[in-house]
Amino acid sequence: MNRNTVNHKKRMLAGLPYIADMGGLAQERMQCKRKIWEFNNLHPDNASRIPELVRGIFGSAGEGAYIEAPFHCDYGTNITVGKNFFANYNLTILDVAPVVIGDNVMIAPNVSIYTAGHPVHPDSRNSGYEYGMPITIGNNVWIGGSVTILPGVHIGDNCVIGGGSVVTKDIESDTIVAGNPAHVIRKITSEDRDYYFKNRKFDVMDY
Numbered sequence: 001m002n003r004n005t006v007n008h009k010k011r012m013l014a015g016l017p018y019i020a021d022m023g024g025l026a027q028e029r030m031q032c033k034r035k036i037w038e039f040n041n042l043h044p045d046n047a048s049r050i051p052e053l054v055r056g057i058f059g060s061a062g063e064g065a066y067i068e069a070p071f072h073c074d075y076g077t078n079i080t081v082g083k084n085f086f087a088n089y090n091l092t093i094l095d096v097a098p099v100v101i102g103d104n105v106m107i108a109p110n111v112s113i114y115t116a117g118h119p120v121h122p123d124s125r126n127s128g129y130e131y132g133m134p135i136t137i138g139n140n141v142w143i144g145g146s147v148t149i150l151p152g153v154h155i156g157d158n159c160v161i162g163g164g165s166v167v168t169k170d171i172e173s174d175t176i177v178a179g180n181p182a183h184v185i186r187k188i189t190s191e192d193r194d195y196y197f198k199n200r201k202f203d204v205m206d207y
């Protein structure tokens with residue numbers, strides 16, 4: 001078996017080593033770039049088209065999916081988001097493997113979600129083979145500004161990822177993590193419900 005006898009798209013999506021410029025993958029990325037260009041150059045007066053354009057880029061998007069431009073991804077078709085997805089400015093998703101994101105996920109500015117990687121040895125890296133490992137993000141997750149999520153990471157439901165974190169390992173549900181590498185700060189409990197920031201309690205009833 002060598003690079004001329006295999007299906008590179010199938011291998012990419014299966015987490016096997018593949019070549020990014022073979023098997024029609026470059027053409028698929030070009031199609032994505034056209035859609036992203038249209039999205040990133042949308043006039044602010046036409047913002048009502050954002051959900052429709054987002055649905056056209058992603059493999060699937062639930063109701064209310066919204067992204068602030070600029071946004072970048074490789075294929076788009078490998079990204080699934082649930083309902084009420086919100087991403088702030090400058091989200092980059094390298095979706096060479098599936099990226100599955102649940103409902104009610106909020107992403108702050110300058111977040112990077114990377115499924116892609118290269119072999120560490122220079123000989124194998126220079127051979128052109130690379131890989132993608134899927135990333136999943138559960139329901140009700142808030143990802144802070146400038147977070148980087150690395151290949152193969154799974155983040156559970158109801159998590160908060162502190163600003164500036166580099167997430168290198170799976171995160172259990174109901175957890176706040178932060179830092180580089182991200183570590184658990186604490187679990188989220190029912191006592192957190194009454195506070196909006198540190199020890200500041202809500203002064204309204206409908207939270």
Ligand SMILES: CC(=O)SCCNC(=O)CCNC(=O)[C@H](O)C(C)(C)COP(=O)(O)OP(=O)(O)OC[C@H]1O[C@@H](n2cnc3c(N)ncnc32)[C@H](O)[C@@H]1OP(=O)(O)O
Nearest residue numbers: 088106107108109144145160162163164176178179185198
């Ligand atoms: C969708 C949008 O656009 S949102 C807009 C962008 N906003 C953001 O990105 C804000 C993200 N917010 C954060 O990162 C916050 O720090 C939170 C939510 C993680 C804070 O969670 P809390 O449980 O309230 O943590 P708290 O502030 O009490 O800090 C607990 C400890 O974790 C540390 N810590 C908190 N956040 C971080 C962080 N991002 N990186 C490293 N350490 C952190 C604190 O220094 C503290 O350490 P100490 O115990 O040694 O003093």
